Amino acid sequence: MEIDDIKKLIAFDESRTLELKKTTGELKDGMHSACAFLNTEGGWLIFGVAPKSLKIIGQEVTDKTQQEIAQALAGLEPAVDVRVAYVDVPEYPRNRVIAMHFDGWVWGERPHTFHGCPYYKVESTTKVMPQDMYDERIRAHQPQLYAWERLAADGVTLADLNENLIRNCIRRGIDGGRIPESALYEPTGDILSKWKLLKNGVPTNGAVLLFSSNIDEYPQFTLRMARFVGTNKNMFRDNQRAEGNFFQLLDAGVAFCFKHLSLSGRITNHSLEREEHLEVPYHALREALINALCHRHWERYNLTISLAIYDDRIEIASPGTFPPQITPENIKEPHESYPHNLKVAEALYRMTYLENWGSGARRIMDACQTQGVETPTWSSDGDFVTITFKRPDFKSDIIENDKEDKKITEEGKYPLNTPQAPPKHPLSTPQVELLIQKMEDSYMTMRNMADVCDIKDLKYFRERYITPALQEGLIERLYPNQPKHPKQQYRLTEVAKEWLTNKVK
Known part of the structure; x- marks a missing residue:
């Protein structure tokens, strides 16, 4: 390394990747910056240059100086192999500039500390790393020790998990070609153990999240849903709170969207x-x-x-942050996946709820583009990651066909007041409407009906879909006098068929 190289490095003043110190009298502060470089994007630490004037002065380098530098570098943990360059200064023959380069942090590496304290760079400033960031990097370095999803659930046994739900998810994975058929005949405990959802025979937090019916000790297993009036949170017309496992929360969120978003239809040229x-x-x-x-x-x-559903947009906010490699901008580009809950993500992939890792944002944008809807945006405030969809039907005052504001319009749109129809509006909920649209003309089992509606929790499906549809006279049983018949099936009634016919017209 020559003096011209030093001049090139300092040409643009101090930055996120350059720290200048006048002498090694500032060695301790310099090591704070070195630690910050190691935890950020890397950079150069140079002694012998005045930070303000950028004048290259250098300093006298003795054996003691070199020993002090070596001792200071030893204070960095984990240990780093740093080549220290001593560059002669032509204007000051007895002086030398001291330059050290530190490589940047890579996801999965242990964060560095200097004398036990981690530092990082914010622009050109060196700061103590926040505890949340440090913990996140420790988790990434040794997820098997620190990840919440891998910790054994306190006071939970296999009996607390919903075996029917587990079996249904296994069948889904078999149908998708991601789980071998032999899994159908294995004990659920063996399956969960293979999926790393058991720890010493005890379900992990990840297993509870996916399959438990007992969530009393997990207040975070909650989804808040609201339909606000206008474009702010001053007033709402619907405010709900769902509690449950992963699949129950997913079903609740989807149902809320069906309840409050407009549903439109058209007859295409090819069908x-x-x-x-x-x-x-x-x-x-x-x-x-x-x-x-x-x-x-x-x-x-x-x-x-x-x-949150507003007049002009839909926002889904999830507690957490983007991985260091992902930003609200580059998430739209092809990227690797860095799942925060690796074992949960692996299980969902096996069950076909997730596709190729890192492709979720792309699939969301593709779905919007196919339908001619503006693609969403992502944002993060350090506590939540939020995805925002713009509502295409937005007008200054109201969304046309909003199901809460347009009941009269909806009743006129669906001519159900015929002699064959009951006096009450048959399609009393979005779930029932979806069920009627998805069912075939012939008899179907409850499992098949749940599959076409993409619902996995059969208890939830019976309560929210089957029971209200039966009460409204929209479906009928194959064995009406034996509701619990082992071969029970259901089909559409004439009332439901007439509603479908009128809807197409």
Whole structure:
């Protein structure tokens, strides 16, 4: 290294990757910067240059100077192999500039400390690393020791998990070609052990998140949902709170979107069937909810995921932060996946709830572009990651066809007041409406009906779909006098068929 190299390095003043010190009398402060470089993007630490004037003076270098530098570098943990360059200064023959380069931090590496304290760079300033950031990097370095999802759940046994739900998810993975058929005949404990969702025979927090029906000790297993009036939070017309495992929260979020978003339809040129679309694509919203649930920082028990629908937009906010490699801008580009909850993500991939890792944002944007809807934006405030969809039907005062404000319009749109129909509006909930649209003309089992509606929790499906549809006379049983018949099936009634016919017209 020559003096011209030093001149090039200091030409643009101090920055995020350059720290200048006049002499090694500032060696301790210099090591703070060295630690910060190691924890950020790397950089040069140079002694012998005046920071303000950028004048290259150098300093006398003795054996003691070199020993002090070596001793200071030894205070960095983990240890680093740094080549120290001593560059002669032509204007001062007895002086030399001391230059050291430090490589930047890479995801998965242990964060560096100097004498036990971690530092990092904020622009050109060296700061003590926040505890949350340090903990995040420790988790990334040794996830098997620190990840919330891998900790054994306190007071939970296999009996507390919903075995039917686990079996249904296994069947889904088999159908998707990601789980071998032999898994159907294995004990659920063996399956969960293979998926690293058991620790010494005890379900992990990740297993509880996915499959437990007992969530009393998990206040963070909550989804807040609100339909606000206008474009701010001053007033709401619907405010709900769902509690449950991963799949129950997902179903609740999807149902809330169906309740409050416009559903439009048209007959396409290639089909005589009416194609129904939510104003914002269903698959985009569902993918966003899955990502919010999968990548949430569940250890933050005092925060909750929120789904907020305004007149002009939809916001889904999940507690957590972007991985260091991901920003609100580059998330739209092809990127690797850095799941915060690795074992939960792996299980969801096996069950076909997740596709190729790192492709979620791309699929959300593709769904929006296919439907001609503006692609969403992502943002982060340090506590929450938020995805925002713009509502395409937005007008200055109101959303057309909003189901809460347009009940009269909706009743006129669906001519159900016929002699065959009951006096009450048959499609009393969005869930029932979806069920009627998805069912075939022939008899179907409850499992098949749940599958076409993309619902995995059969108890939830029975309560929210089957029971109200039966009460409204929209579906009928194959064995009406034996509700619990082992071969029970259901089909659409004439009332439901007439509603479908009128809807297509």
